[in-house]
Amino acid sequence: MPDVTALRAFLDEHGLAASRPVGDADLAPVHALRTRLRPLVEEADTERRVAEAGALTAALGGVTLAGGGWVGTVPDDVPVADLLGVVAGVGLLAVQLHLGAERFRPCSSDTCEGVFIDTSRPGRRRYCMPGLCGNRANVAAHRARRRAAGTR
Ligand SMILES: [Zn+2]
Known part of the structure; x- marks a missing residue:
């Protein structure tokens, strides 16, 4: 993801942060998030994955898995990298829960x-x-x- 245009395209592609402004300041945190996520996919230790994925969402509070989906709202003033962290964290938890570590x-x-x-x-x-x-x-x-x- 080389620049803001690519980041915007990525967000639009995934239907995220439509109303949110993104700028150069968002790039470094998004890259840092990516670096943080990779080990969570590679990680063989399920407990650690769940803890780390939970930590990604816990930073914002109020997001939890409930019934068949997830419940929670991310305030508009939350940086894009944190929003992506929540989406990734919830996704990781959902796959772990419903599909399993393999x-x-x-x-x-x-x-x-x-x-x-x-x-x-x-x-x-x-x-x-x-x-x-x-x-x-x-x-x-x-x-x-x-x-x-x-x-x-
Ligand atoms: Zn490949």
């Missing part, structure tokens, strides 16, 4: 360091970006098979 995974591609959260219904997703990492892996496997068959 949904937090590294990408299966040999050439990708990505991690992702599988929120698909069957839960068999293998790549962080199926269209990209999945295709690359398929192409590599195809080439390997052709080499093995001796038909270059």
